[in-house]
Amino acid sequence: MRDALGGLTPREYFARHGAFSVERKYEPPDWIEWDDHTYRRDAYATYGWGCDVAELEVDPDTFEVKPIRLTAVQEFGRPIHPALARGQIEGGTAQGLGYALLERVVMRNGAMANGQLTNYTIPTTLDTPEIDVVMLENPYPGGPFGAKGLGELPMDGPAPAVVNALRNFGLDVREIPATPEHLSTCASL
Amino acid sequence: MRFTLNGSEVDVDAHPMSRLLDVLRVDLGLTGTKEGCGEGECGACTVLIDGEPVCSCLVPFSQAEGTNVRSIEGLGDDHPLQRLFMDEVGAQCGICTPGMVLAALSVGESPSLSDVQTALAGNLCRCTGYSAIYRAVLKWRGVSPDGASSI
Amino acid sequence: MRTAISELDLRRARTVDDALAMVADGRTPVAGATDVFVALNFGTLRERAFVDIWALRELRDITATGDTLVIGALATYTDAIRSPVVAGWLPMLIEASRQVGGPQIQNRGTFGGNVANASPAGDSLPVFAAVGATIVLRSSNEERRVAFNEFYTGYRATAMRPGELIVAIEVPRVDGRQWFRKVGTRAAQAISKVVAAGVRGDEPRFALGSVGATTVRVPSAEKALRSDDIAGAAAALSAGITPIDDVRSTADYRRRVAVNLLRRFWSDTAD
Numbered sequence: 001m002r003d004a005l006g007g008l009t010p011r012e013y014f015a016r017h018g019a020f021s022v023e024r025k026y027e028p029p030d031w032i033e034w035d036d037h038t039y040r041r042d043a044y045a046t047y048g049w050g051c052d053v054a055e056l057e058v059d060p061d062t063f064e065v066k067p068i069r070l071t072a073v074q075e076f077g078r079p080i081h082p083a084l085a086r087g088q089i090e091g092g093t094a095q096g097l098g099y100a101l102l103e104r105v106v107m108r109n110g111a112m113a114n115g116q117l118t119n120y121t122i123p124t125t126l127d128t129p130e131i132d133v134v135m136l137e138n139p140y141p142g143g144p145f146g147a148k149g150l151g152e153l154p155m156d157g158p159a160p161a162v163v164n165a166l167r168n169f170g171l172d173v174r175e176i177p178a179t180p181e182h183l184s185t186c187a188s189l
Numbered sequence: 190m191r192f193t194l195n196g197s198e199v200d201v202d203a204h205p206m207s208r209l210l211d212v213l214r215v216d217l218g219l220t221g222t223k224e225g226c227g228e229g230e231c232g233a234c235t236v237l238i239d240g241e242p243v244c245s246c247l248v249p250f251s252q253a254e255g256t257n258v259r260s261i262e263g264l265g266d267d268h269p270l271q272r273l274f275m276d277e278v279g280a281q282c283g284i285c286t287p288g289m290v291l292a293a294l295s296v297g298e299s300p301s302l303s304d305v306q307t308a309l310a311g312n313l314c315r316c317t318g319y320s321a322i323y324r325a326v327l328k329w330r331g332v333s334p335d336g337a338s339s340i
Numbered sequence: 341m342r343t344a345i346s347e348l349d350l351r352r353a354r355t356v357d358d359a360l361a362m363v364a365d366g367r368t369p370v371a372g373a374t375d376v377f378v379a380l381n382f383g384t385l386r387e388r389a390f391v392d393i394w395a396l397r398e399l400r401d402i403t404a405t406g407d408t409l410v411i412g413a414l415a416t417y418t419d420a421i422r423s424p425v426v427a428g429w430l431p432m433l434i435e436a437s438r439q440v441g442g443p444q445i446q447n448r449g450t451f452g453g454n455v456a457n458a459s460p461a462g463d464s465l466p467v468f469a470a471v472g473a474t475i476v477l478r479s480s481n482e483e484r485r486v487a488f489n490e491f492y493t494g495y496r497a498t499a500m501r502p503g504e505l506i507v508a509i510e511v512p513r514v515d516g517r518q519w520f521r522k523v524g525t526r527a528a529q530a531i532s533k534v535v536a537a538g539v540r541g542d543e544p545r546f547a548l549g550s551v552g553a554t555t556v557r558v559p560s561a562e563k564a565l566r567s568d569d570i571a572g573a574a575a576a577l578s579a580g581i582t583p584i585d586d587v588r589s590t591a592d593y594r595r596r597v598a599v600n601l602l603r604r605f606w607s608d609t610a611d
Contacts, residue, residue, distance in 0.1 A: 061600035062523045062534075063593075083278045087321055091281065094318030102526055106587055114587050117230040117313065118531070124442070125306040125319050126527035180523075180533075181593040205350040206390065208377065227342070227381035229374055229445055230529055241418070244444045247377040249370060251350055252394045292443065310528035311442020 029142045048148050049075040052157030054165045063180035067129040075136040078146035089133045092154025098123045100162035104177050192253045195263030205251035210234045212250050221261035221287045232312035235288035236260050242292045261287035273325040281316035288312050293326045300330050343385045352392040360480045362391040364503035369393050372448035375457045409511040413452025432518035436463050439522045442529050452506040458496045465555040466537035469547035476508040492554035516541025517609040533589040536601045540609035551581040551594050570606050574599045
């Protein structure tokens with residue numbers, strides 16, 4: 001980038017010349033064959049991979065679940081911007097946690113009855129534990145700079161991990177959010 | 190009605206039952222303070238009144254008289270905590286950030302992770318999972334994030 | 341759709357007598373506004389004329405005089421949390437205060453407001469119920485006291501008369517170990533699904549919120565506790581509360597948890 005900016009830092013360049021913009025369009029490599037008209041061949045040339053671990057405590061009096069630690073291992077080719085990638089993983093993991101334990105949608109007559117921040121309960125700081133993030137690098141030759149996608153991946157694993165933890169604990173959890181009310185009526189495994 | 194805003198005396202003519210949030214955003218054009226919910230639930234509207242964080246969507250303008258109000262604009266452009274929020278990517282969409290930063294100013298010396306979580310329990314963030322925010326606040330208070338333990 | 345501000349009238353009281361005159365005139369008191377302004381924001385505010393009592397410093401003190409802890413009606417949750425007097429006398433009020441909303445709400449919400457708002461889910465209310473607190477009411481004519489367990493007459497209904505303002509909550513010396521537990525929809529910024537406070541002394545007391553139209557104590561359960569009959573107390577408690585299904589929780593869950601909390605209170609406070 002320094003070459004493109006004539007040896008200047010971005011700040012110096014901007015001060016001197018104003019904005020600098022480059023446009024590139026991602027072109028999939030020719031070894032990926034996908035026909036957008038007939039919907040045939042390789043719809044998904046590759047996959048992102050995740051492994052999520054949830055450590056929880058369950059209160060025997062109230063069935064409240066307290067997450068102790070979440071670990072998210074994600075392989076998405078290559079983090080181009082590690083800080084942003086980490087932020088996406090942490091944020092998506094927290095959302096997955098809310099999905100698993102707190103975020104119940106109550107419908108009445110076809111409309112959402114709890115559509116306010118008071119009664120649609122997303123995790124607060126006290127509901128969100130430490131999240132350990134491991135980003136595995138496995139550059140994907142078909143992606144820009146070796147990257148795959150990361151937008152959705154972090155949200156996929158946490159809820160199953162939480163449910164599996166609760167099932168491992170001995171409760172036959174079959175729905176999310178696994179609210180205390182639900183847990184209090186679950187059969188034992 | 191007179192009060193001190195970000196260190197300067199101001200005199201605003203607004204209905205006493207106006208929300209302080211609206212006086213800031215509309216009457217004074219200071220749109221840094223955000224409305225996230227209008228019910229004191231999300232903390233995006235947090236300002237400091239006499240040093241204490243409050244939800245400005247729940248403060249009648251009448252009660253600001255004679256007080257010392259600080260909005261996010263009052264932090265200037267180069268507060269160390271703002272820098273750390275940038276460095277740690279403590280802001281993604283940014284809607285919680287003004288309230289989050291002001292609430293974080295109340296975190297004391299040598300905080301534990303739990304202290305930070307408690308101070309920010311009234312500020313909702315949907316984007317970050319709070320982790321980067323903890324890193325920024327802990328570093329601001331001179332604690333290495335690895336050195337801080339949870340409860 | 342927010343209530344139109346132009347329809348509202350707010351006047352600030354300079355003294356308590358000032359405030360009482362305005363309350364007698366039909367004005368609704370506003371203190372920390374953490375309930376009133378939520379209603380305003382959601383357009384459910386029915387009142388139109390208000391008196392701002394926030395600045396009445398004399399109603400904010402927390403003091404111990406002889407055998408009584410006097411909590412000014414305008415004392416906030418944060419005031420209680422920081423009060424060495426409360427820490428010594430009524431530590432479970434600090435526990436309750438720490439679990440109200442978050443710091444921003446704790447800095448503004450008042451005990452007078454919590455009592456006057458009369459929600460069955462009020463977090464400080466079981467504490468006051470369990471210690472047999474007294475509500476001090478003042479009007480332009482008189483000051484009177486109402487025992488906490490006589491203060492609520494029904495769902496969101498109080499024994500307050502027109503023209504009255506809550507000025508203080510008086511708490512006697514607490515004889516016994518204190519215990520508090522709130523079960524909310526999440527760990528902060530939560531309305532309680534079940535909230536309980538207990539005192540274990542010679543005359544055990546156990547008060548609950550969110551399991552009926554008002555904060556409740558179940559005398560038959562407390563009687564059973566006096567003879568250490570926890571099974572009897574649990575059965576009496578279960579029969580004596582009237583929880584409902586609502587958007588936050590279910591009657592069955594609340595009943596079950598209330599009983600569990602009673603048992604936990606008893607085991608936690610044992611010698």
